[in-house]
Amino acid sequence: MSALPAGRHFFRGDDGYEAARSGTVWNQRVPARHPEVIVQATEVDDIVKSLRYAKANGRKVNIRSGGHSWAANHLRDDALLLDVSRIDHAEIDAEKGTARVGPGKGGSILMGELEAQNLFFPAGHCKGVCLGGYLLQGGYGWNSRVWGLACENVIGLDVVTADGEQIYCDADNHPDLYWAARGAGPGFFAVVTSFHLKLYPRPAACGTAVYVYPIELADEIYTWARNVSAEVDRRVEMQIVASRSVPSMNLETPAITFASPAFADSEKEAEEVLKIFGTVPVVDKALVNIPYMPTDMPTWYTAVMSNYLADYRYAADNMWTSASADDLLPGIHNIIDTIPDHPSHFLWLNWGPSPQRPDMAYSIEDEVYLALYGAWKNEADDGKYGDWARSNMAAMSHLATGIQLADENLGQRPARFASDDAMVRLDKTRAEYDPDGLFNSWMGRL
Ligand SMILES: Cc1cc2nc3c(=O)[nH]c(=O)nc-3n(C[C@H](O)[C@H](O)[C@H](O)COP(=O)(O)OP(=O)(O)OC[C@H]3O[C@@H](n4cnc5c(N)ncnc54)[C@H](O)[C@@H]3O)c2cc1C
Structure with a gap:
């Protein structure tokens, strides 16, 4: 007898199972991994019942909230998948x-x-x-x-x-x-x-600077970005996106886009901290040059989503680094020479220098975050584009401090995502709270 929540679970082979399974993954590239049963929990009691069921029946457990894990970490063969997306108070x-x-x-x-x-x-x-x-x-x-x-x-x-x-x-x-x-x-x-x-x-003000450059200026752009990285005011999110086209700006040619918000106490203050973008040595060659415009969050969400279109198949990978521009540029050239069509993109995020963080499992970061998002429409192209992100990050791994779990691809490329001490403490804490290994863990680790 199943003690699972009535009417809200699907065993493999049941009507509705495949819709429940593929519906848990935002990425259109739904991996061929099949949980034994999927439970759509609506309340805490559903979770308690499901865990008891899994334990009694020798099933491991995975959890899904928004299903935005690029790697669909929650889909594992033969497990019980707890879909908690409906718990959204x-x-x-x-x-x-x-x-x-x-x-x-x-x-x-x-x-x-x-x-x-x-x-x-x-x-x-x-x-x-x-x-x-x-x-x-x-x-x-x-x-x-x-x-x-x-x-x-x-x-x-x-x-x-x-x-x-x-x-x-x-x-x-x-x-x-x-x-x-x-x-x-x-x-x-x-x-x-x-x-x-x-x-x-x-924050009283959310101002934005936007500059778009031809991709041929990559050396000048990334060298400048690396050199100023420690000086960028912390109110500025310096994100640099390289892609084969910029549809939101009606640009059909490969380009590098700076689109950076600054959250500040006044428009004047936001405008002031964004002035750093005027110091790019090739600023006179920008195809788009908007030193300042007032913005708001709805506008920003729309702008960001133009690089993360739904209905695409995605593969992502990433690395933290503090390497010099000279060391990074060969890898960057390889990335931009091979980047698939938009919305595929290469993100450079200026993150550091890092302040003192609280003691927590999150324990690896560095001055610059690099992430690759490969995107394509057709399953037939999986072989052509599916390894672009992984292979480029693997090729630059000698320059990496580690990776960020946000854009993890651990099943394809195990990498370091926490300090050695943190890994020891994580294993120890897991052994205490989940001694029988009920919950499936990362898909790969070093
Ligand atoms: C389009 C897009 C944009 C993104 N932008 C950002 C960004 O701006 N900043 C950033 O930091 N990251 C970003 N990410 C990465 C994102 O934060 C991670 O993929 C995150 O895990 C997604 O959360 P989710 O609940 O939607 O995903 P899920 O796939 O549901 O969760 C990921 C994993 O977290 C665990 N988990 C989820 N819920 C629970 C729970 N209730 N209890 C226990 N374990 C749970 C499970 O192991 C699960 O497999 C982005 C991802 C995408 C696809």
Whole structure:
């Protein structure tokens, strides 16, 4: 007898199973990995029942919130898949500056609700990404260079442990589990049912600078970017995107786009900190040159989503680095020479220098973040484009400090994503909270 939640689970072979399985993956490249049963949980009791069922029947467990893991980490053969996307509550306490949110809450949806109350949170840059996976892996979000990674702003979590116990963890209660929940990402070993978040006042101004350059200027652009990286004001998110075309600007030729928001106390202040983009030595060769324009979050979400179109097949990979421009440029040339058509792109994010972070599982970062997002439409092209991101990052791995779990591709390329000490503590904490290995772990590790 199945003790699973009635009507909301699908065994392999059931009607509705394939729709439930492929519907959990945002990427159109749905891996051929098949859980034995998928449970669509709507309340905590469904989770408790599912974990008991899995334990009794010798099934491992995976969890899915927004399904935006590029690698579809949650799809594993023969496992029980807990789809918690329907657990998407958000209770905002404006007076205390806190919120309690479900893992299935979309980051951009939360942002809309917060902004209506003049509040803010470093949620992710894209629509659709849910807080479940995003907060567990770290979370590089809006104004994160000032407010820190999103996970630094998780003050507590409600979780269901492997033995079906519902517990609250924070700095004082189950501190090891709280430590692990801020960085373990797709290797976390409990089910999060709520995150308790610290909120911020909404910044008075969100200004933006946009410059687009012909790709032939790559050497000048990346050398400048690397040289100024330590000087970029922390209110500025310096993102550089290389792609084969820029449809949002009606440009059909390969280009390098700077599109950078600055969150500040006034328009004047935002305009001031964005002036750094006027110091690019080839600024007079820019195809688009907008030193400053006032913006807002809806405009930004639309702009970012033009590089993450739905209905594409994606493969991503990434690395942290503090290598010099001279060392990075050969690899960058290879990337831009081989980049598939838009929306495939190469992201350079200026991140450092890193401030002191709290002690948490998230423990690797560096001055510059490089990420590759390969995108294509047809399954027949999987062989042609599917390895572009991995192979280019593998070729530059001698220059990497490690990777970020946000854009992990660990099943294809195991890489270092936490410090050695953090890995030891993660393993120890897992052994304590999930001694029988009920939860599947990362798809690869070094
Ligand atoms: C278009 C796009 C844009 C992105 N932009 C950003 C960005 O701006 N900044 C950034 O930092 N990252 C970004 N990411 C990466 C994203 O944050 C991660 O892929 C994240 O894991 C997605 O969260 P999710 O809940 O949507 O995904 P899921 O695929 O549901 O979750 C990923 C993994 O997290 C674990 N998990 C999820 N929910 C739970 C839970 N409730 N309890 C326990 N474990 C759980 C599972 O192991 C799961 O496999 C982006 C990804 C995409 C596809």
